[in-house]
Amino acid sequence: MEKLNVYAAIIGGGASGLMCACVAKRRNPDKKIVILERDNRVGKKILVSGNSRCNLTNLDACSDNYHTSFNDGINFLLKNYPPSKVIEYFNKLGLVCKEDADNRVYPLSRQASAVLSVLRNELKRRNVDELCDTEVQNISQNNGLYTIRCSDKIITAKKVVIATGGKNNYAQKVIGDTFLVSKSIGHKINTLSPSLCPIKVTSKVIKSLKGIRAQGKVTALINGKKVKSEYGEIQFGADCLSGICVFNLSREVNRNKKAQIIVELLPDYSLEEIKAMIKNRIALTENDSVQELFTGLFHKNIGIAILKDSKVDTSKTANSLSDSEICAIANTIFEWKFDAIPSNDFSSAQVTCGGVNGNEIDPNTFESKKAKNVYLCGEVIDVDGDCGGFNLQFAFSSGMCVGEQL
Numbered sequence: 001m002e003k004l005n006v007y008a009a010i011i012g013g014g015a016s017g018l019m020c021a022c023v024a025k026r027r028n029p030d031k032k033i034v035i036l037e038r039d040n041r042v043g044k045k046i047l048v049s050g051n052s053r054c055n056l057t058n059l060d061a062c063s064d065n066y067h068t069s070f071n072d073g074i075n076f077l078l079k080n081y082p083p084s085k086v087i088e089y090f091n092k093l094g095l096v097c098k099e100d101a102d103n104r105v106y107p108l109s110r111q112a113s114a115v116l117s118v119l120r121n122e123l124k125r126r127n128v129d130e131l132c133d134t135e136v137q138n139i140s141q142n143n144g145l146y147t148i149r150c151s152d153k154i155i156t157a158k159k160v161v162i163a164t165g166g167k168n169n170y171a172q173k174v175i176g177d178t179f180l181v182s183k184s185i186g187h188k189i190n191t192l193s194p195s196l197c198p199i200k201v202t203s204k205v206i207k208s209l210k211g212i213r214a215q216g217k218v219t220a221l222i223n224g225k226k227v228k229s230e231y232g233e234i235q236f237g238a239d240c241l242s243g244i245c246v247f248n249l250s251r252e253v254n255r256n257k258k259a260q261i262i263v264e265l266l267p268d269y270s271l272e273e274i275k276a277m278i279k280n281r282i283a284l285t286e287n288d289s290v291q292e293l294f295t296g297l298f299h300k301n302i303g304i305a306i307l308k309d310s311k312v313d314t315s316k317t318a319n320s321l322s323d324s325e326i327c328a329i330a331n332t333i334f335e336w337k338f339d340a341i342p343s344n345d346f347s348s349a350q351v352t353c354g355g356v357n358g359n360e361i362d363p364n365t366f367e368s369k370k371a372k373n374v375y376l377c378g379e380v381i382d383v384d385g386d387c388g389g390f391n392l393q394f395a396f397s398s399g400m401c402v403g404e405q406l
């Protein structure tokens with residue numbers, strides 16, 4: 001068993017751990033700082049983020065974008081390590097950033113690999129060792145020093161950072177409980193569930209819609225109550241609804257037992273306006289098949305699926321629709337309901353809801369209240385953000401904050 005003595009060990013080489021190491025080493029150039037990463041290389045999740053373009057922060061980040069038991073910590077970060085500070089730091093490392101029309105910030109090159117490269121170059125310049133294929137099993141304290149047990153090493157460190165991420169192991173080779181290390185020092189892990197992922201639905205028509213995209217509004221209906229709505233591009237899958245607007249509802253759905261998604265394909269129209277529109281289209285299409293009723297308005301398969309979900313015989317002509325059938329079609333277009341299946345599958349989730357209980361972390365230093373000189377940063381903490389750069393903003397800013405404590 002190899003033995004190593006270091007000043008600080010950062011467990012986890014993701015966005016938060018890498019940022020923490022860069023900031024800490026600049027402050028402590030003569031002290032040995034190592035990153036312990038269980039996978040065969042660091043930063044894999046950064047590479048796949050934002051469709052490999054890496055939406056690294058969002059200029060509009062505010063506390064409303066976060067769901068957490070650590071509100072004080074979020075507010076501290078937004079005040080002291082806002083998006084401008086993250087961008088400024090990346091600029092210093094040579095990364096040129098550019099925001100899009102929605103204030104989402106990306107590297108100018110639109111390459112996630114550029115974000116990882118500037119961080120790793122800085123670590124190389126400052127002699128921070130990345131020890132990959134090194135899984136930490138637990139940590140324990142003895143006479144003010146920490147013993148870190150890994151698969152093939154024992155490391156002694158004065159300061160420890162837990163940056164082990166969430167339960168979602170997207171793009172990673174090694175899978176296992178990322179909360180083991182936090183548990184080993186007595187932290188409570190708040191209930192975990194997948195977030196920012198497609199939502200599975202039970203529906204007879206969904207298969208026929210696979211691959212179709214439509215603009216609209218989606219609303220999560222939990223136990224019959226509308227809890228959250230989003231606008232944007234809805235992507236239909238063989239058994240699910242997807243797209244950023246749907247991702248943003250997935251946390252509500254997956255944390256509840258009974259959920260429905262309402263799709264509004266014409267969110268700017270009232271029910272009466274939709275009825276009138278259908279009547280006008282019947283006057284236009286006359287003897288045509290009812291399947292042509294929506295030609296020029298919706299994708300053909302969406303039109304047919306709406307008719308089927310409204311229990312209309314699709315072999316009819318448009319002008320033979322009864323008043324009650326017109327009402328049923330209008331109701332479906334107005335609020336098309338899909339029964340959602342809450343999921344515990346993390347394989348397609350971008351983030352994990354839940355994690356180390358925020359009440360057990362000092363909000364001004366991110367030091368664990370369970371163990372002195374142990375700090376936490378990134379998704380291992382019970383913080384999950386909306387889609388749009390908010391999760392990396394949290395990972396990078398909490399990494400910076402902890403780096404400055406070392």
Ligand SMILES: Cc1cc2nc3c(=O)[nH]c(=O)nc-3n(C[C@H](O)[C@H](O)[C@H](O)COP(=O)(O)OP(=O)(O)OC[C@H]3O[C@@H](n4cnc5c(N)ncnc54)[C@H](O)[C@@H]3O)c2cc1C
Pocket residue numbers: 011012013014015016017036037038039042043044045046048049050051054055056057134135136137163164165166168170172174177178180181349350351377378379380388389390391392393395
């Ligand atoms: C497909 C995808 C796209 C995304 N796109 C975006 C986006 O565009 N914008 C955005 O803001 N967010 C995005 N996210 C979310 C964002 O990537 C994460 O929130 C962020 O990377 C979390 O960083 P982290 O350092 O906390 O955790 P991670 O990046 O998960 O890093 C944790 C590291 O710790 C290691 N580890 C775990 N346990 C141990 C152990 N016991 N010993 C040693 N090492 C260990 C893991 O292997 C991992 O490398 C995306 C996520 C995914 C999956």
